[in-house]
Amino acid sequence: DVVMTQTPVSLPVSLGGQASISCRSSQSLVHSNGNTYLHWYLQKPGQSPQLLIYRVSNRFSGVPDRFSGSGSGTDFTLKISRVEPEDLGDYYCLQSTHFPDTFGAGTKLELK
Amino acid sequence: EVQLVESGGGLVQPGRSLKLSCAASGFTFSDYNMAWVRQAPTKGLEWVASISYGGSNTHYGDSVKGRFTISRDNAKSTLYLQMDSLRSEDTATYYCARGRIFDYWGQGVMVTVSS
Secondary structure (H helix, E strand, O other): OOOEEEEOOEEEEOOOOOEEEEEEEOOOOEOOOOOEOEEEEEEOOOOOEEEEEEOOOEEOOOOOOOEEEEEEOOEEEEEEOOOOHHHOEEEEEEEOOOOOOEEOOOEEEEEO | OOEEEEEOOEEEOOOOOEEEEEEEEOOOHHHOOEEEEEEOOOOOEEEEEEEOOOOOOEEEOOOOOOOEEEEEEOOOOEEEEEEOOOOHHHOEEEEEEEOOOOOOEOOOEEEEEOO
16 A cells, blocks of 8 residues: 655644645555646544645645645645635645555644 | 535444445536545544446455445435444544545544444
C-alpha cells in the first residue's frame, strides 16, 4: 500500500498568517494515464470532510483562492495564505492513484 | 444540490451484522463511482470500499476484505455497505463519498461495536 506521510501533525498559526502542509508518498502518484490523483480535504470540528484541492492543484468549486496546492511525483504541498477562523480544523491528503486509496494521518491547523 | 444521507448505524454486538445505506440526490447517481470512508473516534480517515458507477467493479481495504460488501441500486440512487462479522475496531463514523475524488460527503453515521 502507498504510505502517505503528512507533516506537521499540528500547525499553530496566527489569523492573517500563512500555513504550509506537506504530504509525501512512498511511491510516485503519477497514474499510467498521466494524471496525479492527490487531493486535499479539510474537516472542520464536528463536520464531514470537504474537498479543497483535487489532482494536486485544482481548487474545488467555492474554495477561496487563499488555498493552493502544488507538487509532483511523491512530494506535495498545500498552502493557505491569509488564514481565517473558518480555515481551522484537520487537513488530510489522499492519494487515489493506487488501490487502496490512502489518506495522510492529518494536520491540525490551530490558533497560535 | 448534491446530497448524500447515510442511515442504518447503531450499537451492535461483536460478530453481528449491520447494513448501512446512503441515499443520493441532486445528481445522476449512476454516472459516479461511490465509496465508503470511516473515521474511528479521535482518529483519522480510512478508506473502506469503492464501487464503480455500474456496480461491476468493487475494491476493499485490507481491514474489511471478506467481511464487508459494498453494493448499489442505481434505480433507487442508493449505496449500501453490508458489514458482517463486526469487530470492536470497526467502531467508527462511516461516510459515503462521491466519485474518485470524494467531492461530496454525507454527514456520516455512527457504528458502535460493543458487547
